Amino acid sequence: MNKMDYIIGIDGGGTKTVGMLTTAIGKELVRTQAGPSNYHVVGTEQTKKVLNEIIRKLTENVDNTTLDSIRFCLGMAGLGREEDRNIIGQMCDEIGIGKKRILTHDAHIALVGGIGKQTGVIVISGTGSIVYGIDQYGQDARAGGWGYLLGDEGSGYDIGIKGLQAVARSADKREPPTELTRFMLNRLELNNPSDLIRWTHAANRDEIAELSKVVFDAVETGDKKAETILDQSLIKIT
Amino acid sequence: MNKMDYIIGIDGGGTKTVGMLTTAIGKELVRTQAGPSNYHVVGTEQTKKVLNEIIRKLTENVDNTTLDSIRFCLGMAGLGREEDRNIIGQMCDEIGIGKKRILTHDAHIALVGGIGKQTGVIVISGTGSIVYGIDQYGQDARAGGWGYLLGDEGSGYDIGIKGLQAVARSADKREPPTELTRFMLNRLELNNPSDLIRWTHAANRDEIAELSKVVFDAVETGDKKAETILDQSLIKIT
Structure with a gap:
C-alpha cells in the first residue's frame, strides 16, 4: 500500500x-x-x-x-x-x-457523514443540541450548539433537567402531581424528591441526559407533564 | 462574665x-x-x-x-x-x-433574623432562591431552595443565565436583537456572543448571578427582552 x-x-x-x-x-x-x-x-x-x-x-x-x-x-x-x-x-x-x-466542527462531519452529501440540514439532539446546514453555494448556518448552560434546547440534557425540575415543582405543590416523580425516584433509587438535590449536584451531564429516557417512559403512561416537556423540546429544536 | x-x-x-x-x-x-x-x-x-x-x-x-x-x-x-x-x-x-x-436551615434564620419574629414569610432571591414561612402554630412550609440546576427560579443565578441565553438566541437570529448582547459583552470584555461559551464554562455560580445586574441595566434602556426576563422572574418567585 x-x-x-x-x-x-x-x-x-x-x-x-x-x-x-x-x-x-x-x-x-x-x-x-x-x-x-x-x-x-x-x-x-x-x-x-x-x-x-x-x-x-x-x-x-x-x-x-x-x-x-x-x-x-x-x-x-x-x-x-x-x-x-x-x-x-x-x-x-x-x-x-x-x-x-x-x-x-462536529456538526459538519455529522451532516456530511449522516447524509453522505455536502449540502443539507442536520438536527442533532444528543446530550447537547444543534441545528446545522449548508446550502448549494457552500454557505452554512447554525442555531444552537451553545452548550448546556446557554442553550442545548431540546437536547437529552435539556429534557432530563426539565423532568427533574418538574418533580421539584410538583413536590413544592406549585404544579399538579406527575408520574415523573415516581419514575425518576425509581430510576435513581431515591426515596424523596429532596434526595434529587444531592444526586443532581454529583451527577455529570451524561447522567442527566440519560434521564430524558425517563421522560419518554412517563409519556407512555399518558403523563401530561412529560408530554408537555417533549412537545416543548420538539418546538425548540425544529 | x-x-x-x-x-x-x-x-x-x-x-x-x-x-x-x-x-x-x-x-x-x-x-x-x-x-x-x-x-x-x-x-x-x-x-x-x-x-x-x-x-x-x-x-x-x-x-x-x-x-x-x-x-x-x-x-x-x-x-x-x-x-x-x-x-x-x-x-x-x-x-x-x-x-x-x-x-x-439558612432560610429559617433569615426569616427570624430579618423580621425579628418567629412567624412570617420570607422571599429570598440571592444567588439562589427560596420562599419560606412559619405560621402561628409553628407549622412551616417552603417552595424552592432546590439549587441552581433543579430550581432557584427568580434568583440572581436564574436571571443571569436567562440573560445569557437571550444573547445566544438573538445571535442565532431565533429572537430579535437585544441590548443584552452589548451589555453582556461589555461587562465581560468579550468580542462575540460565541465567546460566552468559553466564559460560561469557566464561570462559577456567583459570577453568573452577578450578571443579573446587567439584566437590570438593560431594562433601564427599555430593552423588551430584559423586561420579560425580570417579569417572569417576579412571577416565579411570588
Missing part, C-alpha cells in the same frame, strides 16, 4: 472522541476511542493529550508512514470559529498532524 | 459562611467569615473544616470557656431535613459543639 493511502477521521465531542483509520477509498482499518476533546471545556492540554492518544492507537500497526503523509479530518466540538481553528491548527502542528488536514 | 453567657450564631451558605459570637443579650463580640458550608455541595469534610475554622476564630480570645458551654445556632444551606440534621449533629459532636444547639 502506498504511504499516501491512509485517511484518519476524528470525531471529537464533549463526552468522547472517536478516531478511525481508513484506506483512501474509505475501508475501515482501525477504530478507537478516548475521552472528551472539546478544548473549551477540557482545555488545550487535555485535548492535545486525547488527540495524541487517538493517533498513536490508530497508527501503531502502520509501518513506513509518517503522520505528515496521512490525510486528516478533525471534526471537533468547540471548533466553530477561525480563532478555534488557529488554536487547534497549532496543536496539530505540535503533534505532527500533516498539512493535508481539514479542521471543522 | 459567666461562662454560660456566650452565643454563637452561624449562617452557612453555598457561597460563604458567617459566624458571630455575642453575649447572652445579643451584643456582638466577634464576627468572622469562611468558605461555603452546604455539605451537599462541598461534602462533609469541607463543611466540618469550615465550621472548625469559624469556631476557632470566634473563640480564640475567649478565656475559660468550653465549646460545650456556649449556646449555638447553626442555620445552614442543605440542612432542611431530619437526615441532614443527624449528619450535621454528628459533625457538631465530633467538633465539640455543645448540647445547647439549634440546627436549622
Whole structure:
C-alpha cells in the first residue's frame, strides 16, 4: 500500500472522541476511542493529550508512514470559529498532524457523514443540541450548539433537567402531581424528591441526559407533564 | 462574665459562611467569615473544616470557656431535613459543639433574623432562591431552595443565565436583537456572543448571578427582552 493511502477521521465531542483509520477509498482499518476533546471545556492540554492518544492507537500497526503523509479530518466540538481553528491548527502542528488536514466542527462531519452529501440540514439532539446546514453555494448556518448552560434546547440534557425540575415543582405543590416523580425516584433509587438535590449536584451531564429516557417512559403512561416537556423540546429544536 | 453567657450564631451558605459570637443579650463580640458550608455541595469534610475554622476564630480570645458551654445556632444551606440534621449533629459532636444547639436551615434564620419574629414569610432571591414561612402554630412550609440546576427560579443565578441565553438566541437570529448582547459583552470584555461559551464554562455560580445586574441595566434602556426576563422572574418567585 502506498504511504499516501491512509485517511484518519476524528470525531471529537464533549463526552468522547472517536478516531478511525481508513484506506483512501474509505475501508475501515482501525477504530478507537478516548475521552472528551472539546478544548473549551477540557482545555488545550487535555485535548492535545486525547488527540495524541487517538493517533498513536490508530497508527501503531502502520509501518513506513509518517503522520505528515496521512490525510486528516478533525471534526471537533468547540471548533466553530477561525480563532478555534488557529488554536487547534497549532496543536496539530505540535503533534505532527500533516498539512493535508481539514479542521471543522462536529456538526459538519455529522451532516456530511449522516447524509453522505455536502449540502443539507442536520438536527442533532444528543446530550447537547444543534441545528446545522449548508446550502448549494457552500454557505452554512447554525442555531444552537451553545452548550448546556446557554442553550442545548431540546437536547437529552435539556429534557432530563426539565423532568427533574418538574418533580421539584410538583413536590413544592406549585404544579399538579406527575408520574415523573415516581419514575425518576425509581430510576435513581431515591426515596424523596429532596434526595434529587444531592444526586443532581454529583451527577455529570451524561447522567442527566440519560434521564430524558425517563421522560419518554412517563409519556407512555399518558403523563401530561412529560408530554408537555417533549412537545416543548420538539418546538425548540425544529 | 459567666461562662454560660456566650452565643454563637452561624449562617452557612453555598457561597460563604458567617459566624458571630455575642453575649447572652445579643451584643456582638466577634464576627468572622469562611468558605461555603452546604455539605451537599462541598461534602462533609469541607463543611466540618469550615465550621472548625469559624469556631476557632470566634473563640480564640475567649478565656475559660468550653465549646460545650456556649449556646449555638447553626442555620445552614442543605440542612432542611431530619437526615441532614443527624449528619450535621454528628459533625457538631465530633467538633465539640455543645448540647445547647439549634440546627436549622439558612432560610429559617433569615426569616427570624430579618423580621425579628418567629412567624412570617420570607422571599429570598440571592444567588439562589427560596420562599419560606412559619405560621402561628409553628407549622412551616417552603417552595424552592432546590439549587441552581433543579430550581432557584427568580434568583440572581436564574436571571443571569436567562440573560445569557437571550444573547445566544438573538445571535442565532431565533429572537430579535437585544441590548443584552452589548451589555453582556461589555461587562465581560468579550468580542462575540460565541465567546460566552468559553466564559460560561469557566464561570462559577456567583459570577453568573452577578450578571443579573446587567439584566437590570438593560431594562433601564427599555430593552423588551430584559423586561420579560425580570417579569417572569417576579412571577416565579411570588
